Amino acid sequence: MIDADVVVIGSGAAGLAAALAAADGGAEVVVLEASPRWGGSTAVSGGQVWAPANHRMDESDSLDEALTYCRAAAPGRDDAMVETFLRTVPEVVRFLEERSPIRFAPAPAYPDTFAELPGGKTARHVEVRPLAVGDLGDLDELVWPAPFFAPVLTNQEVLEHYLFAGGTPPMELIAQRMAAGTVTLGAGLVVGLLHGCRTAGVRLIRDCRATELTRDEQGRVDGVRIDHPDGTVRARRGVVLASGGFEHDPALRTRLLSGPLTHPVTPPIQHGDALRMAGRVGAALAYTGEYWSWPACQAPDRTWPDPAGTPQPQLTLPERSLPHVLWVNTAGRRFVNETSHNCASAFAELDPNTHRPRNLPAWAIGDAQFRAKYSVAGIPAGTPAPDWLIRADSLAELAERIDIDPAALAHTVTRFNAMAEAGRDDDFQRGRTRYEHAFGDPTAVHPNLGPVSEPPFFAVPVYPGAVGTKGGPRTDDRARVLDWSDRPIPGLYAAGNAAAAVFGPGTIAGGLTIASALTWGWLAGRDLVTGH
Structure with missing residues (x-):
């Protein structure tokens, strides 16, 4: 049996922040990671942290402005919990810099999703500066592989060099950082947290899946059973659930989610380990129908390095925000502002006549102008197209290949092209916000709009994806898990995607998942050693 004061289940941003906070307060901490790699979803993320009024910002901000923005952009959530997050996240940013090698830098190129709303800003994000992996080991075996390229450039550098918009990579800088063994993005955040935890004396155990919470005679959670020779880990003070959501469990997705999620x-x-364990001890669950939705695409040859060779989708970025591409549904019609941050929510819309998703299957339709300058589904610009990329010399032929009415597609593209030439999307207002411009092509006449007119044309399936689910046990402002009578379950905490989300149903800022994970993880770890 393993004994500790605090047991943390999961090693992403939420789990490692909880572990570091508890260890900093003098607790003996064990982190259990079910997989052979650290970091979970955090490791493959952009790693940016939405932290209003943080000390690294160049732009003035305040709690009141941030709260005004949250109320305008995400109405209907628990106002007190939102305010707790906003008050705490700047403190967490400072704490991580003081207790780990992490140093944050502002990311001014990344606006709020709805920056035009009251309280909205063009700069509230911070991200990890490049830091060394050091003696943690080989990065390829340490964390899950990044979806696009080696994590050696920051988000700010990616946007400054327009790398998603056909820009030229800074190869000398990339080579320098790879030679030095430095990392950025989500991998950099995980590496920094691991260094901090190890320095603080946290015991880190991989390949150790938690299966059930244990309780003492008074009902207090006092440990976990594990799929490991040691059998049980005793937690003298409490357990933090931080093992992520349930997006890779088909049964839970079918039973709980309110919209389609396939990729x-x-x-x-x-x-869904955390959700199941919490449910068994009487935790109240909330927002189980929601998820952090994103459009995704899938190259057939991309798989995760797991024993099953699970397909590895990637976020659809250039194929939704750059000129010379549009999305259509099976009726051959556009159905959403493709560039909007919450565009994937349109996949959940039902056709009242068929009671099936109105906008699935969905396709990104582009032309030779797009292929010459931008990547598509991970295929670099200007390189030969693989056999699986659907191509045609005419829109009519392309429509037949993807089983769409040619006349409908022709009508849609003709109308889109006229609006793109004019630089004004009268149907869905694509390209009108600062968020959208940030991910457009600044060298184009219109950053997010361009006609789809030059053959050959291509079609790529766009799938309903996600960067995590939002449903889980409800928590209070100290990250304590609540029962169905709104009473804390003694000894049990939850953070990150293992807990019910504070923000929803969509997203109001990039980096909100990581910021939430760090904040509620830190609150859990602190409460376990201070009681407040």
């Missing part, structure tokens, strides 16, 4: 882009390790 999660997270590592194939989130099977």
Whole structure:
């Protein structure tokens, strides 16, 4: 049997922040990671942290402005919990810099999703500066592989060099950082947290899946049973659930989610362990129908390095925000502002005549102008197209290949092209916000709009994806798990995607998942050693 003061289940941003906070307060901490790699979804993320009024910002901000924005952009959530998050996240940013090698830098190129709303800002994000992996080991075996390229450039650098918009990579800088063994993005955040935890004396155990919570005679959670020779881990003070959501469990997705989710882009390790364990001890569950939705695409040759060779989808970025591409549904019609941050929510719309998803299957339709300058489904610009990429010399032929009415597609593209030439999307207002411009092509006449007119044309399936689910046990403002009578379950905490989300149903800022995970993880770890 393993004994500790605090047991943390999961090693992403939420789990490692909880572990570091508890260990910093003098607790003996054990982190249990079910997979052979650290970091979970955090490791493959952009790693940016939405932290209003943080000390690294160049732009002035305040709690009141941030709260005004949250109320305008995400009405209907628990106002007190939102305010707790906003008050705490700047403190967490400072704490991580003080207790780990992490140093944050502002990311001014990344606006709020709805920056035009009251309280909205063009710069509230921070991200990890490049830091060394050091003696943690080989990065390829340490964390899950990044979806696009080696994590050696920051988000700010990616946007400054327009790498998603046909820009030229800074190869000398990339080579320098790879030679030095430095990392950025989500991998950099995980590496920094691992260094901090190890320095603080946290015991880190991989390949150790928690299966059930244990309780003492008074009903207090006092440990976990594990799929490991040691059998049980005793937690003298409490347990933190931080093992992510349930997006890779088909049964839970079918039973709980309110919309379609077929291609999660997270590592194939989130099977709902935290939700099941919490449910068995009487935790109240909330927002189980929601998820952090994103459009995804899938190259047939991309798989995760797990024993099953699980397909590895990737976020659809260039194929939704750059000129010379549009999306259509099976009726051959556009159905959403493709560039909007919450565009994937349109996949959940039902056709009242058929009671089936109105906008699935969905396709990104582009032309030779797009292929010459931008990547598509991970295929670099200007390179030969693989056999699986559907191509045609005419829109009519392309429509037949993807089983869409040619006349409908022709009408849609003709109308789109006229609007693109004018630089004004009268149907869905694509390209009108600062968020959308940030991910457009600044060298184009219109950053997010361009006609689809030059053959050959291509079609790529766009799938309903996600960077995690949002449903889980309800928590209070100290990250304590609540029962159905709103009473804390003694000894049990939850954070990150293992807990019910504070924000929803969509997203109001990039990096909100990581920021939430760090904040509620930190609150859990602190409460376990201070009681407040």
